[in-house]
Amino acid sequence: MSADPAEPESGDLAAGEYVEIANEFAFVKVRTVHTRNGMRLEITSPRLGRGIRLCPMELETLTWQTPETFSGFLQTPHGPEPEAE
Amino acid sequence: MNLESIVKAVNDGMIPPAIYSDEEIFRLERERIFGRSWMYLAHESEIPEPGDYVVRRIVEDSFIVVRDEHGEVRVLANVCLHRGMQVCRAELGNASHFRCPYHAWTYKNTGELVGLPFHEDAFGGDANLSRKEMALMPAPRLAIHRGLIFASLDENAPPLEEHMGGFDYFLDFYVNQSEAGVEVRGPQRWIVDANWKIGAENFSGDSYHTPHTHASVVEIGLFREPKANKRKEGALYFAGGGGGTSYKLPERDFAANLAYVGYPPEMIERMRARWTTAQRALISDGPFMVSAATLVPNLSLVHNWPVVNAEGQVVPFISIRLWQPISATRTEVISWFAVDKLAPAWFKELSYKSYLMCFGSSGMFEQDDVENFTSLTAVAKGQFAQRILLNGRMGLARDGSFLHEPIADWPGPGRAFTGYGEYNQREVLRRWGEWMLDTGGSGSNGSAR
Amino acid sequence: MRSAPLTSTEGLARVTLELHHEVTMFLYEEAEALDNGRFRAWLDLLTEDIAYRMPIRVTAAHTLADSLLDGADHFHEDRYSLEKRVHRFETDHAWTEDPPSRTRRFVSNVRAWTAADGDDVIVKSYLLLFRSRGDVREPDWVSAERTDVLRRAGTRFQIARRLIAVDESVLRTQNLAVFL
Ligand code: FES
Ligand SMILES: [Fe+2]
Numbered sequence: 001m002s003a004d005p006a007e008p009e010s011g012d013l014a015a016g017e018y019v020e021i022a023n024e025f026a027f028v029k030v031r032t033v034h035t036r037n038g039m040r041l042e043i044t045s046p047r048l049g050r051g052i053r054l055c056p057m058e059l060e061t062l063t064w065q066t067p068e069t070f071s072g073f074l075q076t077p078h079g080p081e082p083e084a085e
Numbered sequence: 086m087n088l089e090s091i092v093k094a095v096n097d098g099m100i101p102p103a104i105y106s107d108e109e110i111f112r113l114e115r116e117r118i119f120g121r122s123w124m125y126l127a128h129e130s131e132i133p134e135p136g137d138y139v140v141r142r143i144v145e146d147s148f149i150v151v152r153d154e155h156g157e158v159r160v161l162a163n164v165c166l167h168r169g170m171q172v173c174r175a176e177l178g179n180a181s182h183f184r185c186p187y188h189a190w191t192y193k194n195t196g197e198l199v200g201l202p203f204h205e206d207a208f209g210g211d212a213n214l215s216r217k218e219m220a221l222m223p224a225p226r227l228a229i230h231r232g233l234i235f236a237s238l239d240e241n242a243p244p245l246e247e248h249m250g251g252f253d254y255f256l257d258f259y260v261n262q263s264e265a266g267v268e269v270r271g272p273q274r275w276i277v278d279a280n281w282k283i284g285a286e287n288f289s290g291d292s293y294h295t296p297h298t299h300a301s302v303v304e305i306g307l308f309r310e311p312k313a314n315k316r317k318e319g320a321l322y323f324a325g326g327g328g329g330t331s332y333k334l335p336e337r338d339f340a341a342n343l344a345y346v347g348y349p350p351e352m353i354e355r356m357r358a359r360w361t362t363a364q365r366a367l368i369s370d371g372p373f374m375v376s377a378a379t380l381v382p383n384l385s386l387v388h389n390w391p392v393v394n395a396e397g398q399v400v401p402f403i404s405i406r407l408w409q410p411i412s413a414t415r416t417e418v419i420s421w422f423a424v425d426k427l428a429p430a431w432f433k434e435l436s437y438k439s440y441l442m443c444f445g446s447s448g449m450f451e452q453d454d455v456e457n458f459t460s461l462t463a464v465a466k467g468q469f470a471q472r473i474l475l476n477g478r479m480g481l482a483r484d485g486s487f488l489h490e491p492i493a494d495w496p497g498p499g500r501a502f503t504g505y506g507e508y509n510q511r512e513v514l515r516r517w518g519e520w521m522l523d524t525g526g527s528g529s530n531g532s533a534r
Numbered sequence: 535m536r537s538a539p540l541t542s543t544e545g546l547a548r549v550t551l552e553l554h555h556e557v558t559m560f561l562y563e564e565a566e567a568l569d570n571g572r573f574r575a576w577l578d579l580l581t582e583d584i585a586y587r588m589p590i591r592v593t594a595a596h597t598l599a600d601s602l603l604d605g606a607d608h609f610h611e612d613r614y615s616l617e618k619r620v621h622r623f624e625t626d627h628a629w630t631e632d633p634p635s636r637t638r639r640f641v642s643n644v645r646a647w648t649a650a651d652g653d654d655v656i657v658k659s660y661l662l663l664f665r666s667r668g669d670v671r672e673p674d675w676v677s678a679e680r681t682d683v684l685r686r687a688g689t690r691f692q693i694a695r696r697l698i699a700v701d702e703s704v705l706r707t708q709n710l711a712v713f714l
Contacts (some may be wrong), residue, residue, distance in 0.1 A: 008514040024595030025184040067154040067181055071199040077184050077191040078202055175595040176703060251621055270606045275705035278671065300627035305618055395614050417704060423608075442615050446608045447588075447710035449622055452630040455708045463670060 015042070048079055088113070092518035097485075098478035099512055102465035105280035110521075111413035118520045119144045121239040123248050125158065125384040125407055126150050128266040128421065129232040135192055136179040144410060145237060148224060149173050150234060153195045154181055154529050158229060160302060162198045162222040166303075172221065183221075198223035216379065220421060231260045233405075249380065250325015251498025257364060258375045259386045259403050263355040269405065270437065271447040272421045279385055279458035280465070281408040281416040282517065287454065288387070288406075289379035290323075292316045292330045295434045298453045304438025305422035307442065307449065308391045311334070317504050320373045324499025329378025329386070331371075339369040346374055347399040352428055363509050365505065366496035379509075381516045383408040389450070393439045402440035404528035420445045429462040477514070480506020535681045541681050541697065543656055547645035556659050560614060561690050563645055567641035568713055573620040576713065581694045588610040588678075588714065589700035590686055603700055608710055609698065628679075630711045637712060638664040643679075654694070655684045661698075661714060665707060674707035676700065 016032035026045070033042045033053060041059055044051035054062075086094075091101050091110075104110055110216065123370065126141040127150045138151035140163060147163035165172050170187035184191045191200040198219040201208070208214035224236035224243050228245035230253070235245055243246070249256070260267045261528065287294065296303075296313035303311055310316070318333035334342040343353045357365065367373055378386045385408065390401040406420040422440045424433050443450045464470050480488050488506070495501045502508055551559070560579075580586070588609040594601040613676075622628050643660040659672040683695035684704045698714045 020197065022595060023178045023180045024173065025180055025182070066194065070181060071193050071197075074182055074184075074191045075200040075204070077189040077200045081203060133544065174593065176592045178595050271590060273606075273608055273705075274703065275707065276707070277708045297627075298629065300626040301622045301629075304625045306619045307618055307622075376611065438610065438612075438615065441607065441610055442618065446705055450710040452709045453628065456630040459671075459708055 050079065088521060090342050092522055094474055095477075095518050096511075097484055098476070099474035100175070100429045100505070101467075101479050101515070102467075102475060104369075104380055104517075105462055105515075106282060106413050107411045108463035111410065112520060114410070114517075115144050117523060117525070118517070119238075121237065121242060121443050121520065122382050123226075123228065123235040123237050123242060123245050125233060125235055125358075125380075127234045127251065128267070128269045128405065129229065129234060129517050130266075130426070131177075134156065136155050136515070137177075138173065138183050138194070139177045139218060140173050140175070142409060143236070146238075147171060148236065149183070149221070151194050153193070155195075158226040158227070158234060158262065159194070159196060160227050161220075162224070164222065165190055166198065166219055166221070167201075172349065179417075192221050196223060206452075230438055231256065233260065252325040252327035252378075253378055254324065254325070254364060254385070254497050255322065255375055255378060256380070257360060258367075258387055259378075259405070260423065261359060262425040263359055263427045267403065267423040268420040268426045269423045271445070272406075272419045274412065274419050275331060276415060276417050277459055278414055279416050279455070279462045280413060280435060281410040282513070283458045284408045284416070284418070285379045285381070285383050285385060285459070285508040287379040288385035288515050289328045289513050290321045290330055290507065292321060292506075293505045294454075295472070296455070298457060299450055301453070302391075304445070305393060305481070308389060309339045310390075311532045319376070320371065320501040320503055321509055322495070322496070322497060322499055322501035323512045324497065324511050327378060327380035328499070328512055330376045331373040332376055333503075334368065334372035334374050337369060339365050339373055342368050342372055342374065347401045349432060351427065352425060352432070355425070355427060370494075370496055372378075380514060381513055382520075383410070386482055387441055387444055389439075391439050391443050392457060393435050393442070394499055398435070400439045402434040402443065404440055405442050406444075414466065418446075465514065477507045480504070480508055535708070536594065537611075541695065543645075543647045543658070543684065546656065546714075549646040549648055549655060553648075553655065554644070554646050557646045557655055557691065558641075561641045561644060561657070561659055561683065564693075565641050569637050571623075571640055572670055573633060573713075577616065577620055579691075580613070580616065581691055581692045582613055584611070584613055584616065584693060586616060586696045587695075588700060588710075591700050591703045593703050597650075601703075608705070609714075630709060633668075634695055635712065636666040639714075640664070649683065653686045653689070657682045657684055660666070663712065664714060665712060674710075676705065676707055676714060677702070677712060680714070 001051045014034040018029045021028050029044050031042050033040050040053040040055050042053045086101055091278050096102055124143045127139050131139050131153045135152055137153045141150055142146055149161045151159050153159050161172055163171050165185040167188055167190050172184050172185050173184045181194055182191050189202050198216045225240040226237040226242050228235050295311040295316050299311050302308045307457055319331045321330055322328055335345055336342050350419055353369040375388055385406045387404040390399050393404050403423040404420055405423050409417040409419055411417055422437055424436050430459050462516050482488055489502055489504050492501045550644055564579055564615040588607055589602040590606045592601055623631055640662040641659050646655050646657045649656055658681050661678045661680055664673055666673040678698050678700045681697045682693050685694040
């Protein structure tokens with residue numbers, strides 16, 4: 001990976017360097033993105049073509065989750081299914 | 086030869102070569118030994134954090150050895166409950182959930198099934214396919230001793246402690262040098278065309294091969310011990326489910342002897358604090374230092390102390406290895422380097438170097454051993470060769486009595502001899518015979534004791 | 535998981551055609567020495583501070599880059615240990631190679647760069663080792679990519695670093711009583 005900060009994807013945001021996190025089951029790219037007045041953590045899944053930007057408080061809520069929360073998310077292992085949307 | 090007469094011959098110390106080459110015998114071993122006994126899979130230091138996993142086998146069966154999100158070690162069949170796809174295909178990794186590559190059934194790292202695509206549509210939801218009731222099949226039995234993770238496919242296997250018996254006294258010299266225990270590196274894995282028992286027997290007690298097979302490592306000044314006269318002064322011990330070889334030490338002093346094999350004072354002090362009086366006595370009064378060993382059926386250990394650099398520094402190493410059978414005539418050797426977690430960094434590095442020089446895929450001792458193991462296996466296939474009964478009676482008189490008395494004031498459990506003798510190899514094969522003849526009929530728990 | 539550091543060639547200049555020929559011939563001649571059991575001559579091709587390494591390859595997730603373990607090796611040698619290995623083959627008791635294996639080292643796909651600092655040349659090559667022992671056994675193969683750092687020593691090169699990236703996670707040769 002290059003040492004330069006990654007190019008922000010949408011013109012209005014500055015962004016940090018991507019960190020890639022992978023295991024044999026999933027692959028995501030994570031980086032900080034800077035809004036005009038603050039920052040978020042962006043997680044994208046190139047495979048699913050999905051992304052989310054979490055604010056500090058959303059991230060903070062993750063610290064009190066148990067593995068069950070994530071098991072719950074994984075009830076639909078490919079992400080939302082049509083009828084659930 | 087039928088199985089009864091094979092076992093009878095083996096118990097007389099006369100070995101039918103077929104036990105090293107016959108596929109029918111291997112088929113029975115698979116079921117009666119590997120399907121029942123305690124099988125070593127991994128060391129806890131290979132999966133220190135939640136989600137860390139390694140994939141290991143018991144013969145053909147693949148298992149995920151994982152530390153779950155709550156810190157508990159699990160041994161899960163690496164088989165998706167849907168159509169049997171292998172869930173983890175990497176040898177190691179970290180994951181809180183495993184998602185099957187075929188249709189994406191998803192399991193927690195405890196094994197529980199948590200998600201499957203279109204559960205409602207495809208299976209009628211939990212009412213018809215209840216996720217709660219489904220989990221990657223755990224190994225029937227799991228036990229951890231000093232960080233060594235074992236599993237048994239037999240529900241009714243006796244406890245690991247019982248299987249190990251007094252051998253735990255000796256195992257401590259390898260993996261319990263401080264309260265922290267060992268950390269491992271590796272494993273190196275390679276395949277040799279040899280029957281799995283040959284290595285297991287060799288490590289359990291073949292001090293007789295060392296002066297000859299390993300003459301070269303003495304000649305180049307790598308290891309000074311294996312000279313014939315030195316080797317036969319060592320004790321050959323067997324206790325519970327395992328036995329091994331040792332070397333006679335020069336002093337009658339605990340610290341001096343450990344320093345002689347290259348341990349630094351801080352490690353010696355931790356060993357002094359960690360081991361029992363009886364364990365310390367082996368090193369101070371025996372005085373003996375453990376070297377190779379085998380816990381039946383197929384786990385071996387090594388402890389040697391070669392010269393590790395041009396300055397003549399002696400540094401010991403420890404290695405753990407598995408003789409993982411593939412067929413009657415092929416074995417995957419899986420070899421780990423182990424070192425006490427609290428050892429100083431310089432010691433860990435030099436000890437690692439000393440391991441690589443001596444044992445493992447490139448080790449200079451190992452190289453010559455394997456040449457013997459493969460050759461013996463190839464010869465054992467011959468129909469004419471199979472008319473021979475190989476002689477494993479070293480140390481026995483014609484009438485079956487011992488040529489030499491066991492060591493009278495042996496400080497450890499079990500029985501020990503000095504001098505040359507195939508006491509331990511016979512013991513390894515005697516247990517093999519017990520397993521093989523145990524058909525696991527009604528009333529039996531299907532396990533050899 | 536930590537992966538073994540590979541010498542980076544990013545941003546480095548390829549060597550000239552002439553130098554490329556020189557390093558290729560160097561590797562061929564090295565292979566020739568090994569295939570003919572001239573181990574002393576081979577040692578001569580290594581610097582005093584040689585670091586000779588063959589990390590363990592694992593079947594790892596997702597990227598090949600992470601599949602070479604750091605701190606877990608088949609070989610992690612210095613001059614002392616390589617001298618011992620060669621010395622051992624010179625004794626009359628190195629049974630594993632007595633009678634010796636017949637080996638053939640196929641060296642190909644040679645790429646070379648000038649190192650950022652100084653005269654060193656970084657060379658990557660493919661190696662396919664064929665090893666035949668005795669008369670009844672199937673031959674063994676070991677396939678690897680090697681990354682070498684070659685250093686000028688007067689008019690010739692010496693190997694200062696070698697990293698052997700083996701392709702198999704489970705070796706199908708009975709031991710590494712061979713140099714790669
Ligand atoms: S086989 Fe695993 S999800 Fe179908
Ligand atoms: Fe040996």
